[in-house]
Structures are given as structure tokens and as C-alpha cells.
Amino acid sequence: MIRVVLPQHLRTLARVSGKVELEVAAPVTQRSILDALEAKYPMLRGTIRDHVTRQRRPFLRFFACGEDWSHESPDAPLPDAVATGAQPFLVVGALAGG
């Protein structure tokens, strides 16, 4: 079971508390996780990735196992710790400054 941590506003929008758990078939990638997330929570479509380009929205970041995966290929396999559910996949709102 994959575990995903969403920022507060997306948890509110999706009406979930705590981590989200998803069934994702191997290979586990950013794309496969986000596809599964949007399938289970359709209200999140367009809030993390652009509807048309499927690109990450500019002020979001994807972290896994202490590393920033935001600029990696969406089809690159994520670490085994994420695939096994030992570590979560994090969707993070970028700092806004101020």
C-alpha cells in the first residue's frame, strides 16, 4: 500500500485526514501514484497536475525519502521504501516567502 501525504488544503478538498493510502501496481512512479490518487479523489484533478499537460503545478513539489523528485521523470521508479509503503510520497506546497 502506497502512502501519500497531501498538503492541508488538498486534504480538506479531498475530505481526508492524515495520510492517503493507495493501491498502485508496480512499477511505482510519480505518474502511477498521481493517476491512482486522482482516480480515487477526482476533486484533486487539476490541483496537482495541469489538466492538459499533466505537468506538475509550478508551486508544488514532490518529495520521497528525503529527496526532491520534482524534476525527475514522472515515469522514473520511486525508491523501494515508497513502493513498499515504508516511506510516504509527499506532495508539498512550495514556500511562499514573506
Next chain:
Amino acid sequence: MSNVRVLVGTRKGAFILTSDEKREKWNVSGPHFAGWEMYHLKGSPADPNRLYASQSSGWFGQTIQRSDDGGQTWEPVGNEFIYDGVPGTHQWYDGTQHPWEFKRVWYLEPSPTDPNTVYAGVEDAALFRSSDGGQTWQEFSGLRNVKGHLWQPGAGGMCLHTILLDPNNPNRIFVAISAAGAFRTDDGGETWQPATNGLVSGFELPDPTAEVGHCVHNIAMHPSRPNVLFMQKHWDIMRSDNAGESWHKVSGNLPSDFGFPIAVHAHEPETIYVVPIKSDSEHYPPEGKLRVYRSRTGGNEWEALTNGLPQSHCYVNVLRSAMAVDTLESCGIYFGTTGGQVYVSPDSGDHWQPIVRDLPSVMSVEVQVLP
């Protein structure tokens, strides 16, 4: 006894203010969608408990929310605003052409007859409609054929912020776009024409009477006279008596004719309201005095309405969608400020009182009268 429900969109959430027809004591509900920019909320005239709300965020993009119980509960509906066909390009700040890119929904206008039909004005400027309660959206791309390649975003973004549906003619719609102008369709949105004849923008455009490029801030009509339109342009208060075929200036004795919203009294089609702002470079009231100006003559002759409004050290702005009127026998006028106050006058502007004082910056105000 009737009740009123005021829908307030702010930079950090939505608020719902309710009262009876005296409009003296208010209940404040919110923030709804806390932390999100709520550009606009509006109720369906055909079903007052059907509300639509535009929820936006620089991080998470656009969501549309719908309520079927007057704002007690909400459901996210469709947020896929895809431009029709190849989106094409518009003028960019550096003179190059730039592709149309959807950013957010500025304005929602529900159909007067069908609760499931609602129009959306978006940035980058375009008009969309949903006929299934907001689940799916389709663009009227003919609008962008009106010299869209010449439209250029102003400082506030290239937004379609005003939608007026002609109550007598379902095929006629007026829209206004910042730094692009006003437009009209007579065939239900297939084809459009500029409605800018008579507008003069001497400080903003190299050709002051160009067909497109005028920075229209807001347009209002009285439902009994849909051919009479009142416009707050960047500078100038304008009036059209022929459905936007031509405009003439009615700024008259205003201390400044720069501003954002304009509204028409619910029962007096020649009574209109504006909030003068000092200038395009100083977005606050002249002399630090918050004054609504009322004309009972359809323009030109204006009186300051000040009773209950701060008359010193007031440096707030009133944004284009932040003024509304109710339809009670004694017409109520409402407006919200960038300082977070929402004011009401239950007597057509003669006396004002704050409903709330310390909300986040107010972006939009709409009002419903409930049986």
C-alpha cells in the same frame, strides 16, 4: 418576512452574512474554504439555494464549488476549463504573441431560468458555460475571434470579469474584459462584436478610440431596461442607451471618475452607484473619505453618500465585483472593501453601517433575497 443572504468572496475564504429585511442584525458564517482566494460566489435566480463559487489558489489552481442548500454544504464540481480548439495567442507585454493559458475563474453568472446552467468568465480571457451544474464546461471561442491577438493583459491580468445576460433575449450576452473592452453576442455566443464605440482611452491606448484594448472595469444594467448599460471604465463613467452600440460619458461632477464597481438601484433604473477612487496609481478614495456616489438621473449629476462611512484616513479600495443591490422594497446597497469591511445601506444609500469590519480583503459581494 423576507431574509437576505450576502455572499462575500475574500482573499482568504468565503463568508455568508444573513439578516432579515430590516438588515440591522447580522449572522456571519465562515470562513468557508479557509485560506483560498474566493473570487466570486453567486446564487441561481431559479433556485436560490443553488450557489456556485470560484475557489482559487496560486498553489492548487482552480476549483468550482456548488451548494444545493444555500451554502451550508458544498461539493466540488468540474474544474476543467479547456479552450476550444487551438487556443491561439494574444499580445504579450514584450510585444510578442503569447499562448492563451487558463489561470482562474473571476466571475460566475447563473442562468435566470435553469439552476444547472452557469456561465464563467475566466483569465486568460474567455467565456465558458456549463449546462450540467458545473460538472463540465464548454468555451464560446468566437469571442476570442474579435481581434483576440491584440488583447494584452493589464496589471490585474487578462480577465473576463463581467457577464450580463439579457433577461428579454436569451441570445444576447454582454461581457467585459480588462484591457480588452466590452463585447456583445446576439446569437447565443457563437459570434461577437465589440461594444466600444464612444469609449475614449487617451492615456491608455495609442489610438484612443480603438475597437479593442479599453480597460472596462464593470458594466451594470437594470433588468427592466436591458438596452441601457452603465459602465465604469478605467477612467470615465459611460452610458449606452442602445445595448452597447454607442456610449457617452456621464461622469459629471464626480470628484474622480476612476473606480471599479458600478450598480443600478433595484427599483429605479435611472439611479446608479459608483465608488470614486483617486486614480489608477493611487487605489483609494479621494481625500481619504469613503464615499459612494449616487446619481438619480442616470449619470452626470452625482451626490456623495457618506452617512455611516469613514470620512477621514480611509485608504481602502472597492473591487469591481464587490458591490451589489438587493430587491427588497427599500433597496439595500452593499459593498466590500480591500480592508475587509462589508457595508450595507438598507435605504438606497442614505445611511450605511458595517456588517463586518475585519474580514480578509473583499473581492466580491452578491446578495440574495429569500422568501
